[in-house]
Amino acid sequence: MNVLKKSTILLSLIMLLSACNEKVEPLKVEVYETSASGNQLKKLTEFSTGDKAETIKLLPNEKFQTITGFGGSFTESSAYLLNKLSKENRDKILEAYFGESGAKYSLTRTHINSSDFSLSNYSYAPVEGDKELKSFSIDEDKDDIIPMIKDAMAVSKEGFKIISSPWTAPPWMKDNKKWVGGKLLPEYYDTWSLFFSKYIDAYKAEGIDIWGITVENEPLGNGNNWESMHYTAEEMTNFVQHHLGPQLEKDGKSDVVLLGYDQNRDHLKDWVDDMYQNEETSKYFDGTAIHWYASTYDVFPDTLQYAHEKAPSKYLIQTEACVDSEIPKWQDDKWYWSKEATDWGWDWAPEKDKYLHPKYVPVYRYARDIIGCLNNWVDGWVDWNMVLDTQGGPNWFKNWCVAPVIVDPEKDEVYFTPIYYTLAHFSKYIRPGAVRIGLELENSGDKDFMATAAQNPDGSIAVVLFNQGESPKDLTLTLGEKSTPISIDAQAIQTVVIPK
Secondary structure (H helix, E strand, C coil): CCHHHHHHHHHHHHHHHHHHHCCCCECCCEEEEEECCCCCCEEECCCCCCCCCEEEEEEEEEEEEECCEEEEEECHHHHHHHHHCCHHHHHHHHHHHHCCCCCCCCEEEEEECCCCCCCCCCCCCCCCCCCCCCCCCCHHHCCCHHHHHHHHHHHCCCCCEEEEEECCCCHHHECCCCCCCCCECHHHHHHHHHHHHHHHHHHHHCCCCCCEEECCCCCCCCCCCCCCCCCCHHHHHHHHHHHHHHHHHHCCCCCCEEEEEEEEHHHHHHHHHHHCCCHHHHCCCCEEEEECCCCCCCCCHHHHHHHHHHCCCCEEEEEECCEECCCCCCCCHHHHCCCCECCHHHHHCCHHHHHHCCCECHHHHHHHHHHHHHCCCCCEEEEEECEEECCCCCCCCCCCEECCEEEECCCCEEEECHHHHHHHHHHCCCCCCCEEEEEEECCCCCCCEEEEEEECCCCCEEEEEEECCCCCEEEEEEECCEEEEEEECCCEEEEEEECC
16 A cells, blocks of 8 residues: 555544544523422523433424414402502512513403403493493403503513403393303394494503404303303304404404404314304404313314314414312412312213313423423413412302412412413413424323424524423433433423524
């Protein structure tokens, strides 16, 4: 072998060894974790690096839905409780939900007229037969709900959207003349449509923009409980197509997002079939609103996929969820990580549906549902009450529920439950306008582990990981040619932020 050839081989070996010794550029990340072991959105900087790390591969070129936002609801109950706290604690809660140091809620909901989480039954148009709504007034909201919304607006740097939903029309517009159940009389279709328009104007006069409305909260249920009014899918579609939609259009409110349905996912297919049957029926519907109460466990992925495919350009927003039929546990984080909670279906669901309502871990229910929704085209997710007391109220019907923040107004004390931190893992780091992106899990069959990812408008990527298992997991997160080892604790939710 001549000298030149030997030199060439030697040089090639040196270059190869040099390349092997070069360190691959690491993926820069910020990691925040909430866990049963006590972490609360804690920033982590050190991770175990086991030999059996599973790979999560991010695929930013695979793009799905654009995110509308995450948040909770302004109810009279929550607003009333805030008014009973000291200014220091009121401000603390509003900052925690809307401030830069907090969850940065971007999508919210409130009720039109009273709901079960009001102090009493009330309507903005109490005068019977007032078809022109000359008596219309939102004065009932000026003591509690409106001040809470305004204070939240003052705290929020980027602002937030508000969806408003009626539980019922005034009883005098209904066939049974009651707050509960019954149907809207056809002779009042136009009056009820005008009611929505006046509501939007009245809130606008208070300096509050209503981003969207739903036609009716839970049009199928609650015939013997709290405020309600029933529609079939055909009746709601007719009302929107021929009355509500044209009224808002005539009044220059076509930019207000109009969402149909607004109940559980188990009947979603029937409703989207009717709403989106043709161009005429779907014209005024901007999207569909859903709730999670059909099951404490099943996300109904096939149903969500069906709804998206039926109207791929329209919104699909989860507008209400909570741990219901429970009295909150006070200063007891362990309960929120334990399989102790039940829901209405534990006692009341038909036998054939009992499997949909097992006992569940409250944190798991939120994390599983939000990730499952995001991975099946849902673009917004809204919790129910932001604040409740230690009884799970106040609630005129005594329909006790759990909220992320519990307060004792008599002692002026505040408890941020693990549910609050769970929601913040999404709302704080996945911002409006983000686009969900693809990811591949090495062990896609692991039922204890879930993940979703979205790329924010600023180019950063947020990856939410959820480990329901009893053991920590070692992971390798990859993006293109870059990677980084991370680990997630047992019973933990984690947000990994990859800066632009």
